[in-house]
Amino acid sequence: MEKYIEIIKKSYSGYWNYLETEILFQNNWDNYFYGLIIVSFLVWMLEIAFPWRKDQSKFRKDFWLDVFYMFFNFFLLNLIVLIALSNTAAAFFNDILNVIGLSISSFQVFDIDALPKALGLIIFFLVSDFTQWNTHRLLHRIPFLWNFHKVHHSVKEMGFAAHLRYHWMEPVVYKSLLYIPIAVIGGFDAQDVAIIHFFALAVGHLNHANLGWDYGVLKYIFNNPKMHIWHHAKDLPDHKKYGANFGLTLSIWDYIFKTNHIPKDGRDIELGFEGDEDFPQDFIQQEIYPIKLKK
Template sequence: MHEYLEIIKNAYTGYFGYLIDEITRFHWSNYFYGLIIISLLVWGLELLFPWRKDQKMFRKDFFLDTFYMFFNFFLLNLIVLIALSEVAAKFLNDILGVVGLELSDLQLVDVSSMPMWAGLLIFFLVSDFVQWNTHRLLHRVPFLWNFHKVHHSVKEMGFAAHLRYHWMEPVVYKSLLYIPIALIGGFAVEQVAIVHFTAISIGHLNHANLGWDYGPFKYIFNNPKMHIWHHGKELPNRYGVNFGISLSLWDYLFKTDYIPHSGKDLELGFEGDEDFPEDFLGQELYPLDIHKKDAS
């Protein structure tokens, strides 16, 4: 137990130093300024080419979503995810150690021996497919859906809505993604950064006030015209549609795609969202309120 507590302590200390370094030192893989630059660029596209032209520059919940964006992207990592991933790695290695194995012994593929583009492609495809399946679980499991409602409480779509989610969501995503990624070793820091910034850019664009679908590439990449239907208040089935994170490919392959017509003026939300809290703290505490969960 002492070892695990020491890991948590070191993770917090190390991440705090990392965060200060990200803010005070600019470099090409800087996540802090990378997020800001991507956000400003996509926001600029929204303002230049708005799909819903009557939507205000500072749409409903713009500042709430901006707070979520930085809270979830940086502070949440400090509070939960860094320590969680370090403890998970230690715990898994301890379990495997009982039978004389280490996590590295289970690696199926080592991408370090492959061309960089191949490693990037494998990392991107595996992580996106796992996250697509995780997203489906968030809609199908009632317990998880109560956390995911935070993301679906968005009533006017904009780039910052991408990172409005309950802190429990990345715990679920990272937990289910950990082992598949661990089975593929040899990723370089540069590869992780490229995939990360690509996913952030596509996610921002998916939620932006843009009427784009990328033409023939819409069958590969998720896009604003497709993702708006995922946020529609009225759905064609009980569990939802268009679960793609970065790629729309999985939805077309597994028949969860749904774009009946232009969703430009689609009503967003979910059934019963009129009783959903509109403030950050209320939304974070919502899944713990049994009375509200039962009522919905």
């Protein structure tokens, strides 16, 4: 137990030092804090220059709530729970494997670092995105998880910042299910991962933005605003009652596994979910909603 307490302490102090350096001192290209600000500002400018829903305000409904979620989930959430939880869970999992004479390296199929960099990045990206696509499906399919995912689907007007409106439990689920697949493909360089990270961030922002783009023939590969708005549709046919268009960055998984759904232009469709008129409107109440619901 003392080992895990020490891991938690080091996680908090280490991440705080990282966050302080990230905001105040670091000026590298892979700076996550300023990277988020730059990507968000650029996509917001695209929304203003090329609005799909022209009558939607630049400061749409819940704009500032979503901006708060964006910074909370991207930085403060890691400080409060995720880093310590992830490090402790990884150590606990490794200890269990050690008891039965295994280690995480036992699952490693190959080492990305041994491959050409471009190929390694593509494999890492595909494995990560496919795992997250499946995790996203579970968030819709399992009632317990859906109650947390409702926070994201409570968005009533789409905009770039809606991308990072989600309950803190979601990244716990995503990171937990992603742990083994990433371990299977071995090590990777942090700066290389930053390339994938910023690309996924930009695509995710664009998917939620007030933009009427589908990227032409590339829509069958990359998720896009015209596709993703149907993921947020309030009314879906019975055969899609658990949702559709689950892709985060790539749309190809939805086309392969027949979970795609774009019946018509979705510019003006109603967003949300059944019963969302009773869903809390403020951050605190949205965060405790699943706990209150369980009671």
